[in-house]
Amino acid sequence: DTAVSQTPKYLVTQMGNDKSIKCEQNLGHDTMYWYKQDSKKFLKIMFSYNNKELIINETVPNRFSPKSPDKAHLNLHINSLELGDSAVYFCASSQSGNQSPQHFGDGTRLSIL
Amino acid sequence: QQQVKQSPQSLIVQKGGISIINCAYENTAFDYFPWYQQFPGKGPALLIAIRPDVSEKKEGRFTISFNKSAKQFSLHIMDSQPGDSATYFCAPGGGDSNYQLIWGAGTKLIIKP
Numbered sequence: 001d002t003a004v005s006q007t008p009k010y011l012v013t014q015m016g017n018d019k020s021i022k023c024e025q026n027l028g029h030d031t032m033y034w035y036k037q038d039s040k041k042f043l044k045i046m047f048s049y050n051n052k053e054l055i056i057n058e059t060v061p062n063r064f065s066p067k068s069p070d071k072a073h074l075n076l077h078i079n080s081l082e083l084g085d086s087a088v089y090f091c092a093s094s095q096s097g098n099q100s101p102q103h104f105g106d107g108t109r110l111s112i113l
Numbered sequence: 114q115q116q117v118k119q120s121p122q123s124l125i126v127q128k129g130g131i132s133i134i135n136c137a138y139e140n141t142a143f144d145y146f147p148w149y150q151q152f153p154g155k156g157p158a159l160l161i162a163i164r165p166d167v168s169e170k171k172e173g174r175f176t177i178s179f180n181k182s183a184k185q186f187s188l189h190i191m192d193s194q195p196g197d198s199a200t201y202f203c204a205p206g207g208g209d210s211n212y213q214l215i216w217g218a219g220t221k222l223i224i225k226p
Contacts, residue, residue, distance in 0.1 A: 004156075041200055043157070043216045056213055090156050099145040099164070099207050102214065104156025 003027050006091050006105035013081060014113050020077045021108045023091030031055075032074035033102065034066060035090040043090075049074055050096065078110075086112045119203050119217030127225050132190040134201050134220045139184065142208030143215075146179060148188045149202040151219075157202055161188070193224045 004025045013019055025032065033056075034046040047066040048056035054066070063079040074091060088107040094100040118137045126132045134148075147162035163170045163177040163186065170177045176189040186205075190197055200221050204214035 041151075041219045041221070043202065043219070045213060045216075048213065092156070099162075101147065101159040101162065102157075104158065106155050 004091055004093055004103050004105040006089075006108050008108060009106065010109050010111075012111045012113065015081055015083060017081050018077070018079045019081060019110070020075055021089055021091075021110075023074045023076070023105060025072055025091075025093040025103070027093055027103060029093040029095050029100075029103070030071050031094050031096055031100075032068065032071075033092040033094075034074065034076050035092060035104075036060075037088045037090060037107070039087070047074075047076075081110075081112050083112050086110055117203060117205060117215045117217045119220060121220060122218065123221045123223070125223045125225060126193045128193065128195060130193050130224075132188075132193045132197065132222055132224070134188045134203075134222070135185060136187065136203030136205070136217050137183075137185045138205045138215070140205070140208065140215070141184065143205040145207035145214075146177065146186045146203070146205050147214070148175075148177065149204055151200045151202065160201070190222075193222075195224045195226050198222055198224050 006023050031050045033048045036044045046060050049068045052068045065077045068074045088109050090107045091105045092102040094102045148160045149157035150160040151157040161175050174191045179186040200219045203217040206214040
């Protein structure tokens, strides 16, 4: 029944490793997003895809690469993890249109040792 | 033009009191004004939203007040309950923002029993 699901929920890894976070939505939405939330709860948009096409690509290191195999999935791959990457990463989805509410997953807490 | 200022940063209210959170924006092209609620360990979820053609919208104990000329909108929580304790975000968008919501910094609300 989960509308937007992310895996894994927790990710603990060493600096320098490569990791991926997966996201799937079953709401039939055509737009998906990745956000980063830091320890002060500030939400920052990273990427957005509409119908598998990248439409928002904020200033993030190119170590972060999103991939959208289809409209229901948006994965995030991170290379050469750094201490500053520690945060909670949220996936969200919405229907096309600026006035559509965004539906969020429960987040992936990434901790870099 | 994209800046959003949310205040206060944190708020403590007694049970039964009124909680008020404010959001000021700069982009006059925005035409969608939502508030999101986030509980610990969860993603933000849409609480209530307003369009610019009305000045107020009420849903149960939650009310949005919108002042177009002042470029501000606020969230009022009447009869605040401990279960309302959460972080609240304003996230105006629409217009030419390409599906993007511009997120406030969040307000941590604590309702004391």
